[in-house]
Amino acid sequence: MPTPSISVALCTHNGAVYIEEQLVSILEQSLAPQQIVVSDDASSDDTIARVREIAARYPAVQLTVFENDPALGVTKNFEQAIRACSGELIALSDQDDVWHPGRLERFAFEFAAQPLIALIHSDARLVDATGIPLGHTLAGALGVSAGEVASIHAGDAFSVLLRRNLVTGACAMFRRSLVEYAAPFPSGWVHDEWLGIIASAVASTDFIDEATIDYRQHGANQIGATKLSLTGKFRRMVEPRRARNARLEANMGVLVDRLQRLGSRVSDEKVHRALAKLDHERMRSSLPEARSHRIPAVTRAFFAGHYHRYSRGPLDAVRDVLQPVD
DSSP, rough: OOOEEEEEEEEEOOTTTHHHHHHHHHOOOOOOSEEEEEEOOOOOSSSSHHHHHHHHOOOEEEEEEEEEOOOOOHHHHHHHHTTTOOOEEEEEEOOOOOEEETHHHHHHHHHHHHOOOOOOEEEEEEETTSSSSSEEHHHHEEEEEEEEHHHOOOOHHHHHHOOOOOGGGEEEEEEEGGGGHHOOTTTOOOOOHHHHHHHHHHEEEEEEEEEEEEEOOOOOOSOOOOOOOOOHHHHHHHHHOOHHHHHHHHHHHHHHHHHHHGGGSHHHHHHHHHHHHHHHHHHHHHSSHHHHHHHHHHHHHHHHHHHHSSTTTTTHHHHHHHHOOO
């Protein structure tokens, strides 16, 4: 099979402590990338100087650097890096992880074997600041079920991602052609969840059910992963709901608009499901302030199957009853 050209979109912000280990793990892949695009969001340390120094040891790899001042924010920073990538395949990278050997080769093989797949993501091993494994994986921390994985493998990632995002950017690679449909990235969405849902709408996604990176959790992650204790799950249940539900509704409105504007690239059936999800989020946003008054609407939606199809089932139904308004 022909070897695809690969670009890496790597975003940084004050990442000098970890950037060398990450960059070396990328540059020494058995299937090396042809290009690395580093987009830095107003670092005050010597992150970019270290990037240039490390990259100079690997002259065969093209380095492109953006230095943003002021910062663009996570989503727009990644969009800038992605737009500058020229490879057929684009891998996303954080500044503080470590890629496992053979990672790019494994992803490239999967894309070659599945020409209709637009995006592939994998599991990750969670490690602490020093790289010591925390004893569980990203999929475990997110509570990814066997049923969700089976649906993704079967080509129905859209249904899974309508309920909740399972795509973590640090674990993802996609075809450059996806950018045509995903850009511009809306500000209310995180870049990885947006790329995932758009990929599942215009084509499909797949999941590698094994860790391909060490995903570092060090307390300063801009976006990280934690395995919630029972206490943590209860606290989430009683967090204020107004802002969260307004955001979910607004994001779905943005998604529906994009899918409709993509026309025949997205099936009518997927647009219909997105519209139904939007109706579900509108219902959730409009629930009464008094908890007891929410029960009839939540109960109707639950038995109609809406919480199963468009949310996290009983978990979100209970959350919608328990959460305070503000």
